[in-house]
Amino acid sequence: MLFSRHILRRSIGSLLFAGLAAATLGATPANAATPEEIKARGKLIVGVLTDYPPFGGTDAQQQPAGYDADVAKLLAKSLGVTPELVPVTGPNRIPYLLTNKVDVLIATFGITADRSKQVLFSNPYSTLTIYVLAPKSLNVKTPDDLKAVTISVARASTQDTAISAIAPQGTTLKRFDDDATALQALISGQVQAIGASNTILAQLNKDYPQLNIEPKITLREQGNGMAFRKSDTALQEYANKFIAEIENNGELNAINQRWFGIALKKLPPMPQF
Structure with missing residues (x-):
């Protein structure tokens, strides 16, 4: 599935x-x-x-x-x-x-x-790593590069907080009610990047290898x-x-x-x- x-x-x-x-x-x-x-x-x-x-x-x-x-x-x-x-x-x-x-x-x-x-x-x-994830073809290397990118996140998540803290003014951050809809926004092309964990990265590369998703910026190592x-x-x-x-x-x-x-x-x- x-x-x-x-x-x-x-x-x-x-x-x-x-x-x-x-x-x-x-x-x-x-x-x-x-x-x-x-x-x-x-x-x-x-x-x-x-x-x-x-x-x-x-x-x-x-x-x-x-x-x-x-x-x-x-x-x-x-x-x-x-x-x-x-x-x-x-x-x-x-x-x-x-x-x-x-x-x-x-x-x-x-x-x-x-x-x-x-x-x-x-x-x-438990632990996980939070990233900004995007296709390999997208040129994102530093927080300043995020200004030209539309990013999805789950509202009130640690990735929401972490990206908000580093993104320059004018960055388009689309907040969704959960990780599922934030992920679907990336898959459907509504956004170019997503704030998500290594768990999401592994599943994306397994189920959607054609998207060529990779970590662009490591936001935090998170202890739960x-x-x-x-x-x-x-x-x-x-x-x-x-x-x-x-x-x-x-x-x-x-x-x-x-x-x-x-x-x-x-x-x-x-x-x-």
């Missing part, structure tokens, strides 16, 4: 799931704040992406699946509770957390200074963390111990092998802001 259809189907599914989750969770907020309260409730409610495979996609039954979902299930198992995976999108991740619709976000969430003002982050549990409400320090501490444990015992490496086909690299330290 072509990647654009593959990821777009997941994007549509994520919106349907997110709407259902919002309606379902509206009456019963996920207001458990400590591991003990979550254990007493018997359920861990986790926000995950479903439009960003293989970190976050859906399986044949249209249930959340991927690297993040596997980590979420392991976290629930360590707590001795049942996982409930709630699809979220890039723009609504923080609102879902702060309005108690989920206990924690495990949603390919890059650890940034701005985001750390709103949420607590765990130590990184779980996110919690500011008051949920006990849950954050539990998560940090859990991440260290599954990195050391090989379970996180097994998840990386399952979804990316390669061994897990050493996780980066927590960024200091």
Whole structure:
């Protein structure tokens, strides 16, 4: 199946799931704040992406699946509770957390200074590299070259922030609701470049080799963390111990092998802001 259809189907599914989750969770907020309260409730409610495979996609039954979902299930198992995976999108991740619709976000969430003002982050549990991607024929070598280029990004993503910070005034930056539509804009020729990760690059080169897409500018090496409400320090501490444990015992490496086909690299330290 072509990647654009593959990821777009997941994007549509994520919106349907997110709407259902919002309606379902509206009456019963996920207001458990400590591991003990979550254990007493018997359920861990986790926000995950479903439009960003293989970190976050859906399986044949249209249930959340991927690297993040596997980590979420392991976290629930360590707590001795049942996982409930709630699809979220890039723009609504923080609102879902702060309005108690989920206990924690495990949603390919890059650890940034701005985001750390709103949420607590765990130590990184995964990484990715963010680039400006474009065809080899497009002459882009420095940020100044972006002024002549139309670029798509997922709104409120780390690539949106990173490109906005380096692009000269007058650069045309088209923001879309998710990575799927930002990607489709590149494939269909609406834009000349995209802000995206090495995951997207690998899929583009696999499914659309004729586009000859390559990295033009490396924007950042991104460590992804779980996110919690500011008051949920006990849950954050539990998560940090859990991440260290599954990195050391090989379970996180097994998840990386399952979804990316390669061994897990050493996780980066927590960024200091």
